[in-house]
Amino acid sequence: MISLQNITLRYGEKVVLDGFSLDIPEEGLTALSGPSGCGKTTLLRVLGGLARPERGKVEGLGPARAAFLFQEDRLLPWRTVGQHITDVLPRSRRAELSRWLAFAELEGEEHAYPAALSGGMARRLALARCAALGGDALLLDEPFAGVDPQRAARMLERLRGLGVPVVLASHQGPVLAACDVVIRLDGPPLHRV
Amino acid sequence: MGSTRKNLLKYAIPPVFWLGVWQIAAWAVGQPLLLPGPLTVGGRLLALAGTADFWLSVGATLGRVFLGLLWGALLGGALAFLTHFFPWADAVASPAIRVVRATPVVSFILLVYLWTPRTAIPWVISGLMVLPVVWGALSSGLNSLDGKLLELARAYRFSRWKTLALIYLPSLRPHLSAGLLTAFGLAWKSGVAAEVLCPPDRAIGARIQQAKLGLETADLFAWTLAIVALSLLLEGLLRRALERGQKA
Numbered sequence: 001m002i003s004l005q006n007i008t009l010r011y012g013e014k015v016v017l018d019g020f021s022l023d024i025p026e027e028g029l030t031a032l033s034g035p036s037g038c039g040k041t042t043l044l045r046v047l048g049g050l051a052r053p054e055r056g057k058v059e060g061l062g063p064a065r066a067a068f069l070f071q072e073d074r075l076l077p078w079r080t081v082g083q084h085i086t087d088v089l090p091r092s093r094r095a096e097l098s099r100w101l102a103f104a105e106l107e108g109e110e111h112a113y114p115a116a117l118s119g120g121m122a123r124r125l126a127l128a129r130c131a132a133l134g135g136d137a138l139l140l141d142e143p144f145a146g147v148d149p150q151r152a153a154r155m156l157e158r159l160r161g162l163g164v165p166v167v168l169a170s171h172q173g174p175v176l177a178a179c180d181v182v183i184r185l186d187g188p189p190l191h192r193v
Numbered sequence: 194m195g196s197t198r199k200n201l202l203k204y205a206i207p208p209v210f211w212l213g214v215w216q217i218a219a220w221a222v223g224q225p226l227l228l229p230g231p232l233t234v235g236g237r238l239l240a241l242a243g244t245a246d247f248w249l250s251v252g253a254t255l256g257r258v259f260l261g262l263l264w265g266a267l268l269g270g271a272l273a274f275l276t277h278f279f280p281w282a283d284a285v286a287s288p289a290i291r292v293v294r295a296t297p298v299v300s301f302i303l304l305v306y307l308w309t310p311r312t313a314i315p316w317v318i319s320g321l322m323v324l325p326v327v328w329g330a331l332s333s334g335l336n337s338l339d340g341k342l343l344e345l346a347r348a349y350r351f352s353r354w355k356t357l358a359l360i361y362l363p364s365l366r367p368h369l370s371a372g373l374l375t376a377f378g379l380a381w382k383s384g385v386a387a388e389v390l391c392p393p394d395r396a397i398g399a400r401i402q403q404a405k406l407g408l409e410t411a412d413l414f415a416w417t418l419a420i421v422a423l424s425l426l427l428e429g430l431l432r433r434a435l436e437r438g439q440k441a
Contacts, residue, residue: 050348074345078363088349133349
């Protein structure tokens with residue numbers, strides 16, 4: 001179990017997490033659902049070690065041991081699709097490139113630059129890069145924004161097949177429906193509903 | 194309007210017009226010692242270009258300017274990183290670099306004349322002019338770097354070298370290109386100026402100085418024309434090389 005215990009975090013005067021606790025299953029797909037601005041992204045950032053809480057602790061997941069998909073694609077305009085994948089793979093795993101291109105359904109786009117990709121393609125590339133990086137868990141912030149529902153469903157199944165816990169924040173009904181656990185949240189400060 | 198006519202208007206008419214103005218002014222002055230006409234100057238330039246000394250002087254000046262460009266750019270780049278990442282370095286080096294930027298080139302030429310051998314003055318001066326420009330361009334590039342990409346590099350466990358190669362250098366490339374183009378113009382002009390004031394044995398500046406002392410105005414114009422032509426040519430080549438590097 002990945003466990004957040006009594007987490008408090010604020011941005012300036014705004015309290016986003018106030019003694020918040022949550023247990024997340026250590027396998028399968030877990031969705032965090034809630035209105036925009038309720039604190040889902042902050043929660044994911046705390047899990048990923050990208051935001052340091054004032055109080056409380058995360059158990060079951062060390063800092064820098066998870067792969068994080070940011071809400072924005074954060075692609076590098078000067079790197080090709082293929083390079084985005086190989087950039088996160090160690091030399092010994094470079095041969096996996098075609099596997100991750102297939103994961104993102106971007107076969108044939110290996111040499112394309114981000115400027116030539118549609119919004120959905122860019123999102124799939126960002127997701128594939130995150131999955132290729134790997135780790136003890138995947139923390140995904142709106143992974144299927146701009147991705148058509150059929151592709152999103154197929155990619156969710158591929159994510160499940162990776163065998164690592166996946167925690168994702170999403171607004172999309174079909175995505176939530178395909179997850180094993182859905183945790184409904186509201187805030188700020190963040191709380192379960 | 195056809196493209197041939199457009200090209201004629203853009204590229205052929207302006208030089209013909211200005212050469213005409215120059216010739217009319219030369220006729221009006223009527224003293225070749227004060228203002229030789231374009232045909233006289235063109236003839237002198239062709240005659241000079243036929244001598245080995247012309248090309249050796251051009252080569253020597255180019256060598257000094259590029260040496261200055263190289264050390265100024267390397268040191269300016271290193272200082273930009275240093276002052277960006279270390280507040281103590283910023284506190285120490287930034288005011289000094291701003292002083293260098295604000296100091297007139299002539300003051301530097303005369304000061305450097307006291308401290309270094311005469312042959313070294315042009316490349317020392319060129320480098321001193323390049324350093325603050327490259328430092329300023331890279332500093333502003335570093336300040337405008339996308340923090341989200343740097344966060345991505347940390348989150349995706351990129352090594353320092355990988356972060357430098359994949360994020361810093363590509364992000365800084367447009368700033369470096371603009372800085373180098375400006376710096377090249379400064380290095381070229383200040384290097385030749387230093388050669389005029391402290392002439393080495395073989396240099397464009399030394400030939401200009403000789404022409405001035407010998408009241409050979411046509412030669413003075415011819416060397417100046419050569420400087421302008423070389424500057425435009427080299428700047429164009431540098432621009433193309435930098436653009437090609439950016440596309441690669």
